[in-house]
Amino acid sequence: MLKAWHLPVAPFIKVQQDRLFITLWLSGESLPQRITLRAEEDNEELSLPMQRLRQAPQPGVVAWRGEISLASGQPRRRYSFKLLWADHQRWFTPQGFTRFPPARLEQFAIDLPDAGPQWVADQVFYQIFPDRFARSAARDADQDAVYYHHAAGREIVRKAWDDPLTGEAGGSTFYGGDLDGISEKLPYLKQLGVTALYLNPVFAAPSVHKYDTEDYRRVDPQFGGDAALLRLRHNTQRAGMRMILDGVFNHTGDSHPWFDRHQQGSGGAGHDPDSPWRDWFTFSEGGAGAQLAGLCQSAEARLSVDQPGQRDLCR
Structure with missing residues (x-):
């Protein structure tokens, strides 16, 4: 029985400069003779060859790798895998194996460029x-x-x-x-x-x-x-x-001086309509501060993160 593994995250995805390396793992009998990577660049379909790697990622598992250029194209990259034998072919998508080419929204997708630190993936x-x-x-x-x-x-x-x-x-x-x-x-x-x-x-x-x-x-x-x-x-x-x-910047505790539900003397928004932090929180018509959804007894007050001063203080 043929099995395949791929997700658009490490170790199956690796970015090096302007190239995206994509890896597919396979195991089982009757492995494909060839695999191509179906990708899109500005809605134009590309068929890119994949190479079988010599080093096995796990015992009994083989890896195939292809690459997509990031030098051009839209930020969202969509792709799928076409597995080829002498007398038939199959596709591999997030839904599994299929005999038919996948629709656009049925393919793997990754948003690039990613401005996050590259060391995280390893x-x-x-x-x-x-x-x-x-x-x-x-x-x-x-x-x-x-x-x-x-x-x-x-x-x-x-x-x-x-x-x-x-x-x-x-x-x-x-x-x-x-x-x-x-x-x-x-x-x-x-x-x-x-x-x-x-x-x-x-x-x-x-x-x-x-x-x-x-x-x-x-x-x-x-x-x-x-x-x-x-x-x-x-x-x-x-x-x-x-x-x-873990940075918690979309809400504060109700005892934070900005909110000060328990009136510890900071002039917080939780009890003072004239508080300098009043606009940093969302209040109902009755004046109660908005809390995190589903937490009726929450001690967490949600911040209105579109306020410029609030963003500066959370840097």
């Missing part, structure tokens, strides 16, 4: 939710004395590290993982083959998940503060690892 990422990943051996007791959550409607719950997970208290349940705990686990992650970390939000916020940002310029003390983040970045650099932080 990384093995490990996503970390800091509170649940690792509690550092030298954790300061003061880090466990700063838990609070204004809008959860439930008491703070502090768990021992080995306590089982439950749905109790939601965003107000804390286990005490921190950034130094991540640093201590870097040798283990490197042994797994991890080359880059993706951290869920780490900046100051009352909840365990930290998507309700209270201060974009300060790492949450529960995680060890700014110094712990600097230590982690230094340690990841020494380990040859990249690190990405």
Whole structure:
């Protein structure tokens, strides 16, 4: 039985300067004798030859590679694969194998040029939710004395590290993982083959998940503060690892000074119609701030990101 693998992402896609390299993996009996890459340039169909690679990506798998020029054409590149035998042919598309040429919208598609960093495609990422990943051996007791959550409607719950997970208290349940705990686990992650970390939000916020940002310029003390983040970045650099932080810029927490639902003295938009940040949020006729859809008890207030001043502050 013939099997094929392709998605318009790494490792099947690679951009080098003005060329897009596209790879198809195949396995099974009766492999095709030839494969062509059907592509489009400004709605004109192209048939481009693909070459079988000598190196197998996996045992029992063969790889074919073709390329598309990015020097001209529309940003959205559409393509599919035509597999040829001596007496028949088949097409491979996102829907699988077919005997007939696919319609335009049934082909693979990728938008290029991509202004994102090219190093991302070659990384093995490990996503970390800091509170649940690792509690550092030298954790300061003061880090466990700063838990609070204004809008959860439930008491703070502090768990021992080995306590089982439950749905109790939601965003107000804390286990005490921190950034130094991540640093201590870097040798283990490197042994797994991890080359880059993706951290869920780490900046100051009352909840365990930290998507309700209270201060974009300060790492949450529960995680060890700014110094712990600097230590982690230094340690990841020494380990040859990249690190990405989850930036939450389309909404703030309701305790952020811009919104200040709980009236901590910042003159926030949540209670002051004359607040300098009032236009940064969307309000109903009754004056209630718009919250994220589906979160009726949300502690997150959605920002109107088209306001020029708001964009500047989030850079």
